[in-house]
Amino acid sequence: MFIELGHFTLILALLVAVVQTVMPLVGAHKGWRGWMAVAEPAAMMQFFLLGFSFAALTYAFVTSDFSVRLVTANSHTAKPMLYKITGVWGNHEGSMLLWCVILAFFGALAAWFGTNLPDRLRARVLGVQASVGVAFLTFLIFTSNPFLRLEFPPLNGQDLNPLLQDPGLAFHPPFLYIGYVGLSMSFSFAVAALIEGRVDAAWGRWVRPWTLLAWLNLTIGIALGSWWAYYELGWGGFWFWDPVENASFMPWLIAAALLHSAIVVEKREALKSWTILLAILAFGFSLIGAFIVRSGVLTSVHAFANDPERGVYLLLITAIFMGGALTLYAARAGQLQAKGVFSLVSRESALVANNVLLAVATFVVFLGTIWPLVAELLWDRKLSVGPPFFDAAFTPFMMALAVILPVGSMLPWKRAKIANTMRPLWIVLVLTFAVAAMVWVVQTERSLIAPIGAGLGTWLVFGAAVDLWQRTGRGSTRYRLGRVLRLPRADMGRVTAHAGLGITFIGIAAMTAWQIEDIRVATPGESFRVGAYDVTLVDVQQVEGPNYISTMAEMQIDRNGRDVATLFPEKRIYPVANMPTTEAAIDNGVFRDLYLVIGDPQGNGGWSVRTFVKPFANWIWAGAIIMSLGGLLSLTDRRFRVAAGARKTPKATGGVPAE
């Protein structure tokens, strides 16, 4: 009964979305206020209907209702409650429903917070947003309906893929989807602005919080996925340049570019048409990502629904929205008049350089991702494009970005002198080279990765610190220290995010250059030395978990005779899904992770054991989290809140209420 209600509200949501697309857009065109006013309640209604529908599906999973086909295929009574709930989106249909819920959620948010927007623009934004909803709800209902019932329900289900029964991965999709789908908001704003034919500073201010929200969630989502791959897949890699990873990375890069160019629109009314194009492309890459993940056209470790029919439909959605938006762009972009002027050396130019590097880097990732397909179609050449290509072709852009970043973020608007901006940075530059030289001397490897990475990381982190300090103006140190905390959140956010990037740089470089690996057969009781650590395989036991059977080793790690950690690496078998998983045991540290993996039993009563020492591993994800924190700080900047607050006092007499 509850399931049917959920099914019903899903269909109803589609009808509401159709109304929300047609009436506000027609109303805005004809100037009919009544029709435009439909957008707001419709957006709310669509969200509540879909929310109910999602709750109904969750209910089916929680109560293990095996008459629902999706529950049978992806759940099991013995599964822990957490994974029964996360199992709702651990499959194609459920994740698509989550996608639609978030899409409607953003629409509702825009209706809720968008009361300060001009009526016409708001109606158009909500109308465009609903049209995306129509496309995905149709896709969901006609090709991937999650509410289908089984005529003869089985006694138990087939269990969720064991790899997905993990806290890191359980929350990876929701963050990722908020990111992907959040970019639909920027897209809606871009298309609405093109229909209006007007982009001004206010538009830049409106579109930025949505992009920030999407970008920071995308950052968290990607970091969670990477962290999961690190501890779950059993050899401690953190990025594989897999098509599906690239699918999430491309919108991230473009969203990062968009964040920066929207500032130029807001502050200087330049780069307007480029910003619009980025907003369209950012969502375009989200759509392409959905296509790559769900069509199975590119082989990947992730792909979980390789259905050609779905692939064709998603390609159609991508083609319609990108084709439509880009045609509109071609017709209207010329009308967007840039106002601000600036010279070659200026903040504006630095942000243009940022955009050039990010956009070209995205292009390289995109080309590498689809190249196997292109080569096969055009030249009948079957080839692979793997991590070595991406490392070589992508990394230089990021390095160039890191080099210009601290200078660019401190350059004044309009016209600047490099020498003036560099003055407080010289000391950081000296520090940078000192750190790089020290790393080069200290390390035993003759690789350049670590010195360059550590140097760039230092440059970014301390450059951000100087940036912050310079913002406090002139005066005594005491006065300036006091000002640090009262700086606008946007400044705090910028500095935090840039420092986070530096920390990620250091982590990636150190882990790539200095990882120690040891593979051997050890018998219980045996000790061996890895790097500075003494590792002892104490014992290996069979242990039974709630829905798996585990081979669990007990391993003792010492350093210079002092106890460091006792770890329990496991190999699990999930009998229902008939699938083994590796559960590495990790001792996390600030400067290194100790990463243990237990393998198969060997003939002589020994076990194959892998030990890794991974220096600075956690810096990679810590940096990402700091970056998203920077995004959050920037999102709470007063100028966005003041704009949102304007709704309560629409005819305030000029002054802005004090905080």
Added chain:
Amino acid sequence: MIRAFLLALALGITTPAMAVQVDEILADPIMEERARDLSKNLRCLVCRNENIDESNAELARDLRLLVRERLVAGDTNAEVINFIVARYGEYVLLTPRATGSTLILWIAGPAMLLAALGVAGLYIRRRRPVAGPATLSDDEKNRINQLMDN
């Protein structure tokens, strides 16, 4: 517990072999290092986008052993790669060779960067102030500094 374990065995669940096996490792550490480097650039043909160094598949193990066999036989790195490409095709290489049409892939990034810098340069030129106001004179600068310090 033991019953469950036996059940798992009966169901024919075999745990995968873990990437590089102990018995594969060559005695000579330098040669082993070369083998590992080569393996990282070779694709496991039955997996989804994994190199043979990380893959658990049987075929990947066979390829790893083949690489080591060739190295022990005295092949150079390039000869090992050529040997494997001759048998398994270009698809096995994770770094596509910069030959023929694949040259486009390698050149596209730098070419695009030049083009983008060109376009950006033109744009910035156009946005330059027509007759830029003169910079502040030293007197004016001093005056501003005074004001800021107070």
